[in-house]
Amino acid sequence: MLPDEPRQSTEPSHGGGLPDCHRHPGTATGISCTRCERPICPQCMVAASVGFQCPECVGQGHAGARRATTRFGGAPTGDGGLVTRVLIGINLVVWVLAAYVLTPRLGEVWSLASAGRDRLGGPYGVADGPGQWYRLLTATFLHLEWWHVGMNMLALLFLGPPLEQALGRLRFLALYLLAGLGGSTLTFLVAGDWVVSLGASGAIFGLIGATVVLQLRNRGPLGPVMALLVFNLVITFSGAWGGPGGAGPSIDWRAHLGGLVIGALTAFGLMYAPRERRGLVQGLTVAAVLVLEAAVLLTGMALYGA
CATH class of the missing domain: 1.20.1540.10 (Rhomboid-like)
Structure with a gap:
């Protein structure tokens, strides 16, 4: 598998078919989130540097990211005046x-x-x-x-x-x-x-x-x-x-x-x-x-x- 290819879901299939998206039951998918490995459908996919992630993992990643500030802690803006x-x-x-x-x-x-x-x-x-x-x-x-x-x-x-x-x-x-x-x-x-x-x-x-x-x-x-x-x-x-x-x-x-x-x-x-x-x-x-x-x-x- 190439690094940027969607990861195939490891969830058990229903009756031999593809697993359902964990956010949209009834929608079969062969793709899983590269972080949590839960199945996600095309409607839920968020492109990442490697593969795709679900919205929950993307949100957690943003929450953990350090907020950019000015040197003294203020919020940076494009217009400083x-x-x-x-x-x-x-x-x-x-x-x-x-x-x-x-x-x-x-x-x-x-x-x-x-x-x-x-x-x-x-x-x-x-x-x-x-x-x-x-x-x-x-x-x-x-x-x-x-x-x-x-x-x-x-x-x-x-x-x-x-x-x-x-x-x-x-x-x-x-x-x-x-x-x-x-x-x-x-x-x-x-x-x-x-x-x-x-x-x-x-x-x-x-x-x-x-x-x-x-x-x-x-x-x-x-x-x-x-x-x-x-x-x-x-x-x-x-x-x-x-x-x-x-x-x-x-x-x-x-x-x-x-x-x-x-x-x-x-x-x-x-x-x-x-x-x-x-x-x-x-x-x-x-x-x-x-x-x-x-x-x-x-x-x-x-x-x-x-």
Whole structure:
């Protein structure tokens, strides 16, 4: 018998004839599965590298096959930038709505606004309690100026796809959202007594921090991303106290630093998780970062809330 020829069934025949297919009683066949040796009819045959197999054996073989993943455990995709483009699309849609359609209402209800209990009319916004905590996330998608959304989305378009391709879509999205929340919660902790902040800059700084970790993990060149980080930090702190007449900050340095730290910490847990316990360690990393952000939020509430 040649290696690729169908294997003849060894099942006993009925009345001297051919055996019935084990999946279709009454259908005689002279072929058997090359793995389990049960008789199979042409309707059930699945071509294999050697002979034919029954559907059950094919399914068992697929179940035992190792699932392909990205280097850090994500599901590989042909398009490594889908989540990045979706995030850019959401930010642009929200910008159009806030700046031209629902002006000024959307900006008022989505911004990271907070006034402490000692302020007239306070507590207000995030400091007012859980019903207003949504602002910590919505503010990261809110822009009112074209140059603000434009700069942030260009940075996202540059930084997002390499990280998304390395981590996979779900892990990349978690990194982005956690970094954005990290920037918002630090802003609330430091300035929740009186603050209005908005923009995706905290999440963008988180991606910069994650790119630094990725380059360290891959032993890649650090020069370009470190230059980008230093440049943005200079811009951050030169503008943080550069408001007109010294009236106040024009750049929220707290959101930038919070996003940077959380992005780097999250990326470290995702990228340095040991292969044999990768899923567990990565899940614990995300949970630990959420707990940290919740602790920062509750501390801010103790300082400014009702």
